[in-house]
Amino acid sequence: MLNTFQQAPHAMLPVASHDEAARQEFSKSLKHFVQQGLLPGLQPAFQRRAAPAYERDTGHPARDRREIRAAMVTDPYFQHYAALNRISQELLWNSVIDSVERQLPVLNERAQALSAEGSATLRIDAGFEPPRYVTALDIHCMPGGYASELVPGDISVAALYDRGAYLYGMGFAGPLNDDMGRSVCNYIQRQLPGFKPRRILDMGCTVGHSTLPYKQLFPDAEVWGIDVGAPVVRYGHARAAALGVAVNFAQMNAEQTDFPDGHFDLIVSHILMHETSGRAMPRIVKECHRLLAAGGYVIHADLPPFDLMDPFTQFILDNETWYNNEPFWGAMRDLDQIQLAVDAGFAREQVRFATAPMAILESAAQGAAGYTDASASAVAEREFTAGEFAPGGGWEVLIAHKPAAPAQAGQADEKAVTA
Amino acid sequence: MSADQLKAQRHARGKRPQFYATPGLDQAMSMIVVLAQELHVLADRVDAIERVSKARGIDLAAEVDALVLDQPALDAREQRRQQLLERLYYLVRKEGQELAEADSQARYDRVISETAQA
Numbered sequence: 001m002l003n004t005f006q007q008a009p010h011a012m013l014p015v016a017s018h019d020e021a022a023r024q025e026f027s028k029s030l031k032h033f034v035q036q037g038l039l040p041g042l043q044p045a046f047q048r049r050a051a052p053a054y055e056r057d058t059g060h061p062a063r064d065r066r067e068i069r070a071a072m073v074t075d076p077y078f079q080h081y082a083a084l085n086r087i088s089q090e091l092l093w094n095s096v097i098d099s100v101e102r103q104l105p106v107l108n109e110r111a112q113a114l115s116a117e118g119s120a121t122l123r124i125d126a127g128f129e130p131p132r133y134v135t136a137l138d139i140h141c142m143p144g145g146y147a148s149e150l151v152p153g154d155i156s157v158a159a160l161y162d163r164g165a166y167l168y169g170m171g172f173a174g175p176l177n178d179d180m181g182r183s184v185c186n187y188i189q190r191q192l193p194g195f196k197p198r199r200i201l202d203m204g205c206t207v208g209h210s211t212l213p214y215k216q217l218f219p220d221a222e223v224w225g226i227d228v229g230a231p232v233v234r235y236g237h238a239r240a241a242a243l244g245v246a247v248n249f250a251q252m253n254a255e256q257t258d259f260p261d262g263h264f265d266l267i268v269s270h271i272l273m274h275e276t277s278g279r280a281m282p283r284i285v286k287e288c289h290r291l292l293a294a295g296g297y298v299i300h301a302d303l304p305p306f307d308l309m310d311p312f313t314q315f316i317l318d319n320e321t322w323y324n325n326e327p328f329w330g331a332m333r334d335l336d337q338i339q340l341a342v343d344a345g346f347a348r349e350q351v352r353f354a355t356a357p358m359a360i361l362e363s364a365a366q367g368a369a370g371y372t373d374a375s376a377s378a379v380a381e382r383e384f385t386a387g388e389f390a391p392g393g394g395w396e397v398l399i400a401h402k403p404a405a406p407a408q409a410g411q412a413d414e415k416a417v418t419a
Numbered sequence: 420m421s422a423d424q425l426k427a428q429r430h431a432r433g434k435r436p437q438f439y440a441t442p443g444l445d446q447a448m449s450m451i452v453v454l455a456q457e458l459h460v461l462a463d464r465v466d467a468i469e470r471v472s473k474a475r476g477i478d479l480a481a482e483v484d485a486l487v488l489d490q491p492a493l494d495a496r497e498q499r500r501q502q503l504l505e506r507l508y509y510l511v512r513k514e515g516q517e518l519a520e521a522d523s524q525a526r527y528d529r530v531i532s533e534t535a536q537a
Contacts (some may be wrong), residue, residue: 022463026456048532072441083445087452095456097427104425147431150425160427325433362534 003032005171007163011242012111012235014099014159023095028167030088038081042316045077047313049206065306065314065330070323072315086147086323087166089141096163097143099155111155111238113286118241121235123250125372127403130228131253134278137325144231146206159236162207172379173209175242175361175368180270181210182303182359183395185217188266191354192297197221197265203254203290204272205230208236212245214268221266224259226252253282257291273302276334281332282340288346288400295404298341301356304396306333341400350401 007013014025043155048070053060054071062071072078088349100107115122130147138145142164145155166177173179181202188195198221205225215223223246227233230251252258254272258287273281288298306314314333321330341351364376437445472479488496505512517523 018464019460022460023456025463028461030452030456047521079438080448082436083448086436087449088440091452091456094429097429101425101427104427135432137433141431141433143431144428148428151428156425156427198451297536323436325431325499 003170003375004370005140005375006175006371007166007177008170008175008368010176010239011114011367012107012155012159012162012239013109014096016163017102018302020099020102023098024163024167027092028170029096030084030091030138034081034085034088034282038084041077041079042072043312043399045075046072046312046408050075050078054271059063063311065311065318068311068315069096069318070171071321081196081317082227082323083114085319086141092167093142093160093164096160096167099163100159101161106150107156107159108151108153109235112153114238115234115243116385118246119261120240120246121222121248121250122237123248123252125234125251126228128228128230128251128253131255131277133280133328134228134275135293136169137327139275139324139325140320143167143411146227146232149231153230153234155235155238157229158191158207158232160237161232162209165206165209171370172360173362175371176183176212177209178213179210179359181213181268183356184210184268184270184397185213185297186298187299187354188392188396189217195266195297197296198222199264199293200266200268201226201257201259201264202311203267204275205236205249205270207233208240208247210268210270211236211247212240214241214266215247217247220379221326222393223247225249226254228253234266234419255280255287257287261290262293264291264295267296267379269299270301271303273300273327273337274326275331278331278335279327281328281335282343284339286344289402290328291340292402294402296402298346298398298402300337300398300402301395303333303355304399305335305337306330308396318355326351346400346402350403352399354397354399356397357394 009015023142046340050071051062054067060139062068116403130395132148142157144160146157146161148157150156162177165417166173168375170179174182197218200214200218200223202208202214202223205211205227206229208225211223215221225233225236226249228251231376233249233251236247239248240247254269254276269284273284276284303317306317309317317333318330320326338348338353342348358379360371360376360379363371364373424510439445469480469483
């Protein structure tokens with residue numbers, strides 16, 4: 001399958017010159033090649049070369065992802081694979097920075113103008129301190145991270161994220177990079193018929209890629225996206241206005257928001273948890289329990305826990321921890337997330353993992369550029385391949401439900417997650 | 420670009436891992452991939468030129484394929500290829516020359532020492 005997926009333009013997205021676009025396409029193709037062309041050679045390199053050498057040196061076989069890693073780091077094939085993977089990431093961000101930098105300060109001015117047009121709220125907290133887990137390292141090697149500003153009111157890192165995250169996902173998340181949000185929306189439609197949230201919160205929304213589909217599914221609901229980065233929240237607000245979707249954005253920490261108890265009927269997050277920390281994640285789950293109204297649902301979409309896969313696949317995925325500035329990536333996958341939800345106050349029988357099928361086929365149906373029926377089907381139906389951003393088939397979601405008080409129990413609550 | 424143009428951050432906070440034991444090889448690999456990227460940019464630009472021309476009624480791709488080179492063109496291209504190879508293998512050829520002249524680091528060090536005293 002040739003991946004020619006193209007991102008949908010909108011007023012906030014930086015425009016690439018011919019050569020910038022060619023560099024960006026190259027970095028996207030390079031990621032595809034690393035995964036399709038080099039990654040499959042890791043297993044034979046391990047089995048035929050690194051594993052026997054490790055056993056010879058230590059007297060026992062490599063048993064878990066840490067020992068496999070110890071066996072592989074000196075292997076020349078692995079070194080080429082890992083080095084090229086890192087270089088592809090560096091080329092990706094650099095190729096987008098060229099476009100963003102060239103269009104400053106116009107992009108900043110446009111964000112302000114678009115935000116002023118829309119009816120939705122934008123809240124930036126002047127005294128806000130982003131947590132250390134997003135400032136200590138620039139996550140996934142994105143220069144500047146989510147929170148840094150070149151000038152007051154700056155959105156440059158958010159513009160970088162909007163384009164870069166699309167390239168990083170190689171377009172698998174759809175032309176608006178919103179596949180996770182749309183997939184969870186599809187899951188809600190199919191699995192929770194009759195559920196009609198009045199207020200929806202998306203935690204760690206960055207630029208609102210996955211936030212907007214909820215407003216489209218529930219147009220009468222009040223939808224909020226919160227994030228610790230001021231630039232991404234600003235940009236998200238402007239982007240939503242550019243796309244004509246009325247979603248509120250606020251700079252807030254999901255560990256401790258200032259919304260009242262029981263304020264939201266639906267709380268979601270998308271690839272948030274693995275970018276937090278061992279201390280923050282339980283606090284976020286607790287905050288969800290506090291914010292959730294009776295009868296409501298919390299749905300966290302992230303990447304699968306390690307215990308669902310073999311040690312070699314764990315090793316490949318854990319390279320993100322070591323080589324892509326994802327410090328919590330590995331540790332988060334080792335946590336018992338069901339227990340975290342129980343500790344936060346949810347009843348054990350109301351918490352479970354499920355799979356939300358990828359919505360990418362819809363992009364093909366809508367005739368988006370590069371999204372042909374064949375290429376979209378190939379993405380949606382393929383087996384999970386370690387190292388890919390999109391897991392294939394579906395997104396792993398953690399669902400927790402807070403039953404309604406017995407007297408008010410409705411139809412949706414009877415279909416609770418005990419199924 | 421004006422002097423007060425905003426400069427974006429280019430480096431991600433966080434120590435970059437070293438993948439190869441050989442010093443400098445990580446940097447060299449990055450340079451090689453960047454060169455491949457630039458080569459691809461040029462190929463896309465040529466492709467764009469052909470497509471834009473075709474839209475204006477000039478089928479550059481077909482005409483380029485059908486182009487018959489005359490003698491001056493053949494000479495110019497051969498000269499360019501040889502010059503490219505000489506630049507590409509500059510250091511290898513330098514080593515060949517040193518071997519032919521029996522040049523060495525010892526001779527270089529001796530010259531430094533002698534020059535200081537003479």
